[in-house]
Amino acid sequence: MKSLIIFFADNFSNFGFENSFGGKSAFDKTLEWAKNVKTASKIEVFCHESNKALVEKSAESGISVKSKACWTNEELFAEISDSLNKCDADYALFSFAFNPFINQALTEKLIATHEKFRSEYSFADGYPVSVSPEILDKGLVKILSELIKTKDELKNAPVSKSSVFDLIKTDINSFEIETEISTTDWRLYRFDFSCDKKENYIACTKLYEKVQALNEKEKNDIQKICEVASKEVKVLKTIPGYFNIQICKDYQSKSQYCAYSLFGNTIKENMSFENFKLLVKKINDFNPDAVVSLSLWGDPVVHPDFFDFVNEVINYPGLTVLVETDGFDFTKPDFNSENSEGRNKLKALSDKVSRMGKRKNGYSPVLWIVNVDAMTQKTYEDIHPGLKLDNAVASIKLLQSLFEGSVYSQFLRILKNEEELESFYRTYKEKDFISAGNFIITKYDHFCKKLPEIKSADLSPIDRNPCWHLRRDFNVLADGSVPVCREKSFETACGNGISQDLETVWAEIDSAMQKDIEKKYCEGCSCCDEYYTYNF
Known part of the structure; x- marks a missing residue:
């Protein structure tokens, strides 16, 4: 033949x-x-x-x-x-x-x-x-x-x-x-x-x-x-595919299941736009096809210059920006009134994105994740005290109308909301529902046992694989500090992404990667169960 x-x-x-x-x-x-x-x-x-x-x-x-x-x-x-x-x-x-x-x-x-x-x-x-x-x-x-x-x-x-x-x-x-x-x-x-x-x-x-x-x-x-x-x-560890950056020191939600509160107010100020511009240029030089998240800690939409940050990333033709938020700023009067400044900026961003098409990495220029976490107000408020589920849903509807196909509804799976998981899945998987069938069910992170163990199911593999986050993720706090990984955000930094060359800082994580390959885990790594989760 x-x-x-x-x-x-x-x-x-x-x-x-x-x-x-x-x-x-x-x-x-x-x-x-x-x-x-x-x-x-x-x-x-x-x-x-x-x-x-x-x-x-x-x-x-x-x-x-x-x-x-x-x-x-x-x-x-x-x-x-x-x-x-x-x-x-x-x-x-x-x-x-x-x-x-x-x-x-x-x-x-x-x-x-x-x-x-x-x-x-x-x-x-x-x-x-x-x-x-x-x-x-x-x-x-x-x-x-x-x-x-x-x-x-x-x-x-x-x-x-x-x-x-x-x-x-x-x-x-x-x-x-x-x-x-x-x-x-x-x-x-x-x-x-x-x-x-x-x-x-x-x-x-x-x-x-x-x-x-x-x-x-x-x-x-x-x-x-x-x-x-x-x-x-x-x-295994070439260049980062996912840059996880903190631009804002504050959250809208005061969730007890977020590890940020464990470390006190150690981050005093938001990241400045000038420092961010410098950082994004370095990221583009390092990996021009990367995904850049603005949500390492804090809610990025709270930052007064939020739209400037998003636009700065997508001005580079290969980079994608990811925004994970509770979404509540998008339900306030500033966004609901037809000619408001916030609504105009959001619409301008939508128009800009629609002219760009998909990136070479296969993703849209802007991706949105809105935390839903529940199907009833009672459960939602248990997770996000004082906040309204209806506002999160309204935010998803607004974003989906402007960024069709690039909005994801997210459900944090824990014991408290496990009974609502099936209802969430059956509802949000539908193509004609608010996020057009795009949803994420995310695992609970006990942050190396620093938070209570409240996950409803253990999905970890039988044999431990080399940590995906050490292989793929580059984390930068608002002051430029680069931790070895997200779980060690408030331990000794291995460098500074704003003042140092990114490749030099990235190489500092090699020793941690080598130990992980050899299964020589430190106290934190030995009890961490994030190693098998994958971002981009």
Whole structure:
């Protein structure tokens, strides 16, 4: 049987063309893999016009390059179908183009399984992203190219690494599917061994350095490579994806379940806008695709310059801002009157966001989380003394009307409101309800046993994984102090995000990460159960 290899070269960055792998680029390594696929009759690269010149310069003769200004899922399947017909191949091997660890042995197993069982779709399950292709039968591609036209939410969406499976799973029982299952499930690490963006590129280069110490047999063993990655700080912890910043020292709610009150009034002033501007510029230089939260502690909407802070983040084309709030400022007369200053600022922000579209990280420029936490006023007031549930609901309605699809209703799951959890789920999951089916059920954080243990269920894994927050989160208090993690917000800082270089401060957390990998936990970490929760 003959196959066609199709690579998709995204336009995130030029990292895929950096010669960082023994003098070769990730693109070179991926083409090297393709040339060794015995069934391959042709290699094609689909790319954006923005990197067509780089692709053509790096590609060898005989490799076809197709470019478009904007690739949608509908266009992707149409082009794969067209290419399969023209080269008379039986199936396509589809992969993104910048995968230095795409594995020959795993590919051969996948092809053998696909051909033996005459599968329509075959993929590797439990492995890291980007270490093997997806295999699509010619007949399946023809079906998918028609099916995508009926899926409004998918057809105009940009091509992603999950585009194929996202479409197949809409009617998954209609297709013959085979998998090659990993002996170890690596999904909990969320590895992505591709060089499409900065954080993945760093992980790949650091992993490549470590792999060079292996013998030749081990270098070709994808399980061994994953094992090395799972124990290496510089692979697990590359650059922060989530910057959690305190801009305001005050809350609207005086919830007894918030740890902020435990530490007294140690933060005396709000973060100034001047310091914030400096910090955001550093964040953009460090990770231009990051999510920036304004809600580490305090309620950001209370800050008098709140809208300036939000606008400053989204002025950078790749950054997303997250606002978690009780939302009550949005129900006050200043926002309810038609021509009020607050309402005008909120509407102006909405108009600005609507012109931007989604970021390269896949998120909207502004995301909102409004704390609901209850379905009755009595329970709500037990959690948020003196405040009204109706106001939180009204805030969600207002925000959803201006930021459609980017507003999430949040429910903190504790013993006190457990009886209302099912009602919350059944109500808020509905697409025609106030947050259009967007909701979050969040676990209670006892803050390393400093707060009472009142969670209603223990969802922690049996085997402890390396802490996601040490791997992904960069926390900054209003005075610029950077704690090791949120749980240690008011212990000794490891640096200052305003006065110091962020990469230098981030490196100070490496030692804590190494201890976590080795399971040498300090007193706080040993009783913390936040390690398995994931922000962005």
